[in-house]
Amino acid sequence: MLNTVPDQTPRLHVAAAVIYSPEGAILLARRPEHKHQGGLWEFPGGKVEAGESVLAALARELQEELGISAIEAQPLLQLQHDYPDRSVLLDVYSVTAFQGEPQGCEGQPLAWVTRDRLREYAFPAANQPILDCLLDSAAD
Ligand SMILES: Nc1nc2c([nH]c(=O)n2[C@@H]2O[C@H](COP(=O)(O)OP(=O)(O)OP(=O)(O)O)[C@@H](O)[C@H]2O)c(=O)[nH]1
Numbered sequence: 559m560l561n562t563v564p565d566q567t568p569r570l571h572v573a574a575a576v577i578y579s580p581e582g583a584i585l586l587a588r589r590p591e592h593k594h595q596g597g598l599w600e601f602p603g604g605k606v607e608a609g610e611s612v613l614a615a616l617a618r619e620l621q622e623e624l625g626i627s628a629i630e631a632q633p634l635l636q637l638q639h640d641y642p643d644r645s646v647l648l649d650v651y652s653v654t655a656f657q658g659e660p661q662g663c664e665g666q667p668l669a670w671v672t673r674d675r676l677r678e679y680a681f682p683a684a685n686q687p688i689l690d691c692l693l694d695s696a697a698d
């Protein structure tokens with residue numbers, strides 16, 4: 559029988575957090591060199607596992623990567639991006655309260671960055687709509 563079903567790589571579902579300090583700075587983490595989009599700065603987070611809710615994934619990733627517990631998270635935006643080697647669906651939340659002091663638990667460098675300095679950091683291409691959103695809201 560002819561195979562008429564096109565090859566489809568499933569879209570990777572990712573939960574990511576724009577984490578705010580009480581002073582309003584945003585936490586960035588640098589992706590390890592050997593990982594997808596390595597060396598670029600990201601909003602902490604990771605893959606949603608099968609059967610897991612996005613918020614549960616977000617909380618788990620922030621605990622694993624930064625050692626913090628998210629207390630308040632609001633949906634910010636959802637976006638899709640097709641890299642040559644993978645397609646992602648990013649579910650982005652604003653985290654405005656958390657418990658603990660963020661640390662690079664996986665050895666990743668961290669930076670607290672004010673919105674006016676976000677442009678100085680190199681991000682994966684998928685992140686452009688997130689940056690547009692954050693920079694737009696800087697106008698208010
Ligand atoms: N966390 C995060 N991932 C992003 C961002 N932008 C972006 O394109 N991604 C992509 O989304 C995917 C997230 O994967 P990840 O490497 O964080 O996943 P993970 O924490 O579960 O890591 P693991 O696979 O080593 O367990 C990667 O392909 C990554 O390149 C971002 O701002 N934050």
Ligand SMILES: [Mg+2]
Pocket residue numbers: 602603604605619623
């Ligand atoms: Mg991750």
